[in-house]
Amino acid sequence: MPTIKRFVLAGLMLLSSWFVLHSAVVTIDGFTDDVQPVDCLVVLGNTVNSDGSLSARLQARLDKSLELYQQGVSPLILVSGGLGKEGHYEGTAMQRYLVAQGVPVQAILVDNKGDNTQATARNYAHIARQRHLRSALVVSQFFHLSRTKLLLRKQSVPVVHAAHATYYEWRDAYALFREFFAYYAYLLG
Known part of the structure; x- marks a missing residue:
């Protein structure tokens, strides 16, 4: 019995260490912007409020893409998201916001079927x-x-690069925890 207990404890310690290391790598990778000229910026959707306004998280993503677009990093922006439970297509709301900020409509590609990260990539x-x-x-x-x-x-x-939106909240800790499982599900799937 003590051998099984040690085996289980060692397994839990290994899993915990793997989780901490993975989370550290994801955090460092996420905060290390790799801004290079590209063919298209890909902005992932998030909540559009029931009144049609953007959540702060989504607006931060769009503001970062706007900054990169204005710097000439890319001539195109793909805005991707699905139909939220609030009743708004995220891609369309994102396009509306960017157009209001001066981005020409022809520079924006709208994907209203990107209701998760895998769908956006596909x-x-x-x-x-x-x-x-x-x-x-x-x-x-x-x-x-x-x-x-x-x-x-x-x-x-x-060729894939990335830049992070500068918006942080307490729920990021939960999201980082969830990313551990999601990353390996997609890696192995």
Whole structure:
């Protein structure tokens, strides 16, 4: 019996260490912006409030993409999200916000079927093949970037970079915890 207890304890310690190391790598990767000229910025959606306004988290993502667009990092911005439970298509709301900030409508690609990260990666890869785009720069929260880059690479997008939105809240700790499981689910899936 003591041998089983030691084995279980060692397994839990190993899993805990793996989790801490993975979370540290994801955090460092997420805070290390890799801004390079690309064919398209890929902005992942988030909550659009019931009144049609953007959540602070989503607005931060769009503000970062706007900053990069204005710096000339990319001539195109893909805004991707699904139909939220609040009744708004995230991609359309994101497009509306960017147009109000001066981005020409023809510079914005709208993906209203990107209701999760995997769908966004798949949809961007499809658009990229149609338009002969070879690179992307992902914009999202820091904890989300490693997994998104993984998914885009799995969809054969040859060059993927990332930059994080500067918005933080307590729920990021939960999101970082969740990313551990999501990352490996997509890596192995």
